[in-house]
Amino acid sequence: CTHYLFIVVVAVNSTLLTINAGDYIFYTDWAWTSFVVFSISQTLMLTVGACYYLTFTGVPGTATYYALIMTVYTWIAKGAWFALGYPYDFIVTPVWLPSAMLLDLAYWATKKNKHPLILFGGVLVGMSLPLFNMVNLITVADPLETAFKYPRPTLPPYMTPIEPQVGKFYNSPVALGAGAGAVLACTFAALGCKLTTW
Numbered sequence: 001c002t003h004y005l006f007i008v009v010v011a012v013n014s015t016l017l018t019i020n021a022g023d024y025i026f027y028t029d030w031a032w033t034s035f036v037v038f039s040i041s042q043t044l045m046l047t048v049g050a051c052y053y054l055t056f057t058g059v060p061g062t063a064t065y066y067a068l069i070m071t072v073y074t075w076i077a078k079g080a081w082f083a084l085g086y087p088y089d090f091i092v093t094p095v096w097l098p099s100a101m102l103l104d105l106a107y108w109a110t111k112k113n114k115h116p117l118i119l120f121g122g123v124l125v126g127m128s129l130p131l132f133n134m135v136n137l138i139t140v141a142d143p144l145e146t147a148f149k150y151p152r153p154t155l156p157p158y159m160t161p162i163e164p165q166v167g168k169f170y171n172s173p174v175a176l177g178a179g180a181g182a183v184l185a186c187t188f189a190a191l192g193c194k195l196t197t198w
Contacts, residue, residue, distance in 0.1 A: 012073060032173040033173075035130075035133065035134075035173045035177065036130075036173050036176050036177045036180070038133070039129060039130040039133045039173075039177035039178075039181060040177055040180055040181050040184065042095070042096065042129060042133070043099075043125055043126050043129045043130070043177075043181040043184070043185050044181075044184055044185060044188045045070075046066075046067060046070065046096050046099060046100060046125060046129070047103070047121075047122060047125050047126075047185045047188040047189050047192060048188040048189070048191050048192040048195075049066055049070075049192065050062075050063035050066045050067060050100050050103050050125075050192065051063070051103070051117065051118070051121070051188075051189045051191075051192025051193050052192040052193070052195045052196060053065070053066045054066075054103065054104070054107055054117070054192075055114055055117070055192070055193045055196045056196045058112060060104045060105075060107050060108035060112070061104055062104075063100040063101075063103040063104045063107070064097060064100045064101050064103075064104050066100065067096035067097050067099070067100035068097065070096055071094055071096060071097065095129060095132040095133050095135075095136055096129070098128065098132055099124070099125045099128045099129045099132065100125070102121070102124040102125060102128055103117070103121040103124065103125055103189075105124075106120040106121035106124060107121060114193045117189065117193065118186055118189040118190045118193060119186060121189055122182070122185040122186035122187075122188070122189035122190075123182045123185065123186060125181070125185050125189075126178065126180075126181030126182030126183070126184065126185035126186070127178040127181065127182045128178075129177075129181060130173070130174045130177030130178045130181060131174055131178065133174075133177070134173070134174050
C-alpha cells in the first residue's frame with residue numbers, strides 16, 4: 001500500500017512541477033531559457049517516477065503508464081484553468097509518453113536489467129524529451145498573438161536578457177536541454193531504482 005501511495009504522490013508532484021510545460025510561449029523575452037528549464041524539469045520528474053514504478057512492478061510498460069498518469073493529471077489541472085479562461089492547448093502534455101516508451105524499451109530489451117535502464121534509459125529520455133517538447137512548441141498558438149490576447153507585465157530593464165551569439169552551442173535550446181537532460185536523467189533514473197530497495 002505504501003509503495004502504491006508513493007507512486008501517486010510522486011506522480012502528483014511530477015505534475016505540479018511540470019504543469020507549466022508549454023507556458024514558455026508567454027515569456028517571449030526568456031523563451032529559450034524557459035524552454036530549457038522546463039524541458040530538464042520534465043525529464044527529471046518523468047525519469048525518477050517512471051523508473052521507480054518500472055523497477056517496483058518489474059513489468060515493461062509501466063513507465064509509459066506512469067507518463068499517462070502524469071498526462072491525465074495535467075489535463076485535469078489545466079482543464080480547470082482553461083475553464084477559467086486561461087489559454088491552453090491539450091497537445092502540450094503528451095510529450096512524456098514517447099520518452100517513457102523509450103525507457104520501457106531499454107528495460108525490456110536488456111531483460112529487466114536495471115543498470116542499462118539507468119544508463120541507456122536515462123540518456124534516451126534526457127535526449128528525446130527536449131526534442132518532443134520543441135515539436136510541441138511548433139504546434140502551439142503563436143506566442144505574439146497569445147501575448148497580445150493575454151497581456152502580462154513587461155520585464156524590468158535589469159532583467160532583460162542579453163542575446164546570445166549566433167552559432168554558439170547555447171543558442172540551441174534543444175541541444176542544451178538534451179545535453180543537460182541526458183546527464184542528469186541518469187542520476188535521477190538511479191534514484192528511482194534505488195527507491196525500490198528501501
